[in-house]
Amino acid sequence: MRDLASCLSQTGVQVAHPSSSSAQSMVQCAYLARLRGKSCRVTVTWSKAAMGQALAIAVHDPSGRCLCKTEIKPWLFSKRKGSKAMEVDGGALDILWDLSSAKFAGGPEPVQGYYVALIFDLEAVLVLGDMPRVGDHKASSDALPCDAAMIARKEHTYGKKVYCTKARFSDIGQHHHITIECDTSGTKDPSLEIRIGKKRVLQVKRLAWNFRGNQMFYVDGLPVEVLWDVHDWLFGSSNGCAVFLFQSGRSMEKFLARSCSQDEKERQVHRFGFTLLLHAWKV
Structure with missing residues (x-):
């Protein structure tokens, strides 16, 4: 039989087997996207634990090197709308989110009424959700569309x-x-x-x-x-x-x-x- 860990070596999804005491409601998705015309992998993790909900985002290059990562921690998740600017390879990466109207179906991942986007120098790297854009953010309004595709999911x-x-x-x-x-x-x-x-x-x-x-x-x-x-x-x-x-x-x-x-x-x-x-x- 093929080994599970070897099957996941290219997806960016961790294969660690959790114990029942540490298990939490968690969904992790990996997306194949493009940054400055080159492939990159964006990992988005939605989690829900006793302290509340959290959202984590990481961007890796094809070699697996982490270009940037950020997390909206549970105790800050009440800030359901905002943005964060990060420097990546000399350029500006804007991470935008609007979860103020997000609806959940019992899990940690919203099913509608939300928006999460990564914008690099007015180019959309990843856009999630069903809201058209974060309307009061210029980078979101002017960004070109993206063609990112989900390549892996763990739940x-x-x-x-x-x-x-x-x-x-x-x-x-x-x-x-x-x-x-x-x-x-x-x-x-x-x-x-x-x-x-x-x-x-x-x-x-x-x-x-x-x-x-x-x-x-x-x-x-x-x-x-x-x-x-x-x-x-x-x-x-x-x-x-x-x-x-x-x-x-x-x-x-x-x-x-x-x-x-x-x-x-x-x-x-x-x-x-x-x-x-x-x-x-x-x-």
């Missing part, structure tokens, strides 16, 4: 035997509901089932012998590989955590090689590639 989900989330496996594809179902209590032979929408794409029987594994299926015509590790559900504590990794794009290389040049192939792999790392906690 925590909680349940008894059913765990749900949604993801878009390519930046031009549609969002799909992902359902993971596994009942490990009251049965001698638990099984694991994963559905994309209403379609079952994975069923693992004799789970006690197959608690780790990987399998490939297709979504929107693209190959998606899922890796699972449910050891702690079966042999750990009653509130154990299982890990699921969904990854598209890595298997696109052979498909694209048939009709694309090397430069086009690299662009398309970036375009289609996406990784979802899901920590599923039993409650």
Whole structure:
């Protein structure tokens, strides 16, 4: 079986396995963007803990060097609208946010009524949210549009035997509901089932012998590989955590090689590639 950490080496999402005592409501997203015409990775982390909500942003170059990072700490999150200027490679990077009307669906990440943007010398590096702009900030009003794409996402989900989330496996594809179902209590032979929408794409029987594994299926015509590790559900504590990794794009290389040049192939792999790392906690 492929190793989870090696699969995530290019996405910028940390693969650390948290303990139940330290787990918090957290969503971390990595975006492939452009800064001064060069690729960069922007990581946005939304978290919610006992002290309140927090937002952290970091920008890395292709070599992994951190260009800048900032955090709106929980006790300052009451400042729901503002901006922060940072110097990056001799240029000005403006980080703008407006969360004053943000609506949340029980998690740390807003679902509507918000705006977060990174503007570098009047060029939009990343824009998130459904509000058109932070209207009273000139950099936001004059900035050119961006074409950043989400390449990875990590989140925590909680349940008894059913765990749900949604993801878009390519930046031009549609969002799909992902359902993971596994009942490990009251049965001698638990099984694991994963559905994309209403379609079952994975069923693992004799789970006690197959608690780790990987399998490939297709979504929107693209190959998606899922890796699972449910050891702690079966042999750990009653509130154990299982890990699921969904990854598209890595298997696109052979498909694209048939009709694309090397430069086009690299662009398309970036375009289609996406990784979802899901920590599923039993409650």
